[in-house]
Amino acid sequence: MTDPTYELRPIGRVESPLTDRAAAPKQGDEGAPRARVVFLPAFREAASGLREGEEVLVLTWLHLSRRDVLSVHPRGDAKRPLTGVFATRSPDRPNPIGLHAVAIEAVEEDAITVRDLEAIDGTPVLDVKPVLGKRSER
Amino acid sequence: MTDPTYELRPIGRVESPLTDRAAAPKQGDEGAPRARVVFLPAFREAASGLREGEEVLVLTWLHLSRRDVLSVHPRGDAKRPLTGVFATRSPDRPNPIGLHAVAIEAVEEDAITVRDLEAIDGTPVLDVKPVLGKRSER
Numbered sequence: 001m002t003d004p005t006y007e008l009r010p011i012g013r014v015e016s017p018l019t020d021r022a023a024a025p026k027q028g029d030e031g032a033p034r035a036r037v038v039f040l041p042a043f044r045e046a047a048s049g050l051r052e053g054e055e056v057l058v059l060t061w062l063h064l065s066r067r068d069v070l071s072v073h074p075r076g077d078a079k080r081p082l083t084g085v086f087a088t089r090s091p092d093r094p095n096p097i098g099l100h101a102v103a104i105e106a107v108e109e110d111a112i113t114v115r116d117l118e119a120i121d122g123t124p125v126l127d128v129k130p131v132l133g134k135r136s137e138r
Numbered sequence: 139m140t141d142p143t144y145e146l147r148p149i150g151r152v153e154s155p156l157t158d159r160a161a162a163p164k165q166g167d168e169g170a171p172r173a174r175v176v177f178l179p180a181f182r183e184a185a186s187g188l189r190e191g192e193e194v195l196v197l198t199w200l201h202l203s204r205r206d207v208l209s210v211h212p213r214g215d216a217k218r219p220l221t222g223v224f225a226t227r228s229p230d231r232p233n234p235i236g237l238h239a240v241a242i243e244a245v246e247e248d249a250i251t252v253r254d255l256e257a258i259d260g261t262p263v264l265d266v267k268p269v270l271g272k273r274s275e276r
Contacts (some may be wrong), residue, residue, distance in 0.1 A: 003178070006146040006199050006262070009223075011232050038142065043232060045208040049225025056224075059235060061144050070183040072159045086149075086266035087187025088196075094149050094181060095196060095264045097235065124144070128224035 008061060010124035011043040015111075018120045021064050021091075035117040037125050039110050047128065052107055058100040059127040060119050065096035098123070100130060144197060146182075148262035149181040156258045159202050162241075173255040177248050179202055185266065196238040197265040198257050203234035211273050239269060249276070 016035035037058055039047050046082065069092035071082045085093040102114035112128075154173035175196055177185050188194065207230035209220045223231040240252035250266075 003148050003262070005148075006201075008144040008146055008233050010141050010143075015164045043208070044238075046222045046224045046232065048209070048222035050222070051225075055224075057237070063144075070181065071186070076230070084186035084188065086184045087192075087268060089267060093265060094184065095146050095197070097265055099195070099237070099267070124141070127231060127235055129227060129237070130225060 008126055010040070010061065010126060011128075012037055012039040012111075012125040013062065013128040014038075014119045014121060014123040014125060016117065016119060016121045016123075018118065021105060021120055031118065032117055034105065034113060035119070036111045036113050037117070037128065039125075041110070045108075046108055047112070049111055049127065050104060050107055052104055054104050055131040056102060056104060056112075056114075057127075057131060058102055058114070058117060058119075058125060058131070059130045060098035060100065061124040061126055062091045062098045062119075063079065063122075063124055064091075064120070067094055069093065097126065100137035146264055148178070148199065148264060149184065149264040149266075150175055150243055150249075151178040152176075152198065152255065152257045152259060152261040152263060154255065154257060154259045154261075156256065159211040159258055172243070172251060172253055173257070174249045174251050175255075175266065176246045177263075179248070186249055187249070188242060188245055188266065191244055192242050194240060194242060194250075194252075195265075195269055196236075196240055196252065196255060196257075196263060197267070198236035198238065199262040199264055200234035200236045200257075201260075201262055202229075202258070204230040205232055205234060209229065235264065241257045 073089045074080045106113040210228045244251040
């Protein structure tokens with residue numbers, strides 16, 4: 001049996017001064033610049049409820065990642081043992097979806113400006129979700 | 139310019155007593171049964187570092203969702219105003235990726251058993267990530 005695959009259609013794109021994957025911080029709490037999430041025209045309606053001051057999760061497609069990596073040395077530290085990528089935050093993984101918890105600083109018709117988004121300029125955006133408690137949705 | 143699309147390849151599947159989307163709880167804190175995430179053989183290596191007791195995020199593809207919905211009445215309540223889906227946790231959205239914060243109860247060679255996973259039986263799994271502070275990765 002072959003499992004089906006699914007097609008992701010980006011709903012927008014990151015605009016950021018970060019242009020180099022190697023220079024981007026490894027974790028959000030190490031700091032990241034202000035960035036914009038610019039929505040494609042077809043998806044502006046879906047962004048209509050976003051408000052300044054809210055915390056949201058931005059889901060990205062880490063388009064420069066390798067998808068054939070199953071184990072890594074965490075945080076690139078060769079002294080740490082090889083670990084399955086599902087137990088790490090490695091950007092190299094079978095489905096390289098980035099999760100970014102950010103605060104909305106400003107809302108425009110076609111974009112939001114956010115703090116602490118560590119994704120390089122041009123990264124495709126897949127989704128934006130409100131942060132709701134600690135738990136998930138279905 | 140046509141934006142590129144990206145292909146998701148499921149790395150596993152949910153096994154759950156939940157079989158009906160309508161009956162599934164709307165939010166995780168309303169309770170959900172024990173479930174298993176069963177990894178496809180090709181991705182078992184990537185799960186090798188997961189340990190009992192850890193909290194992880196399970197990313198799913200909400201395969202029964204509608205992708206053409208841009209606005210909803212939050213939580214299906216018609217008294218609440220239509221809201222862009224990026225400001226809601228609606229499962230109906232352009233890229234219906236589910237985020238589930240769960241605790242690992244048991245680890246097997248090809249699966250993990252978790253609490254509080256509100257996804258119906260057979261839901262494709264895209265990724266598993268450790269919960270790391272409040273912030274994100276890149």
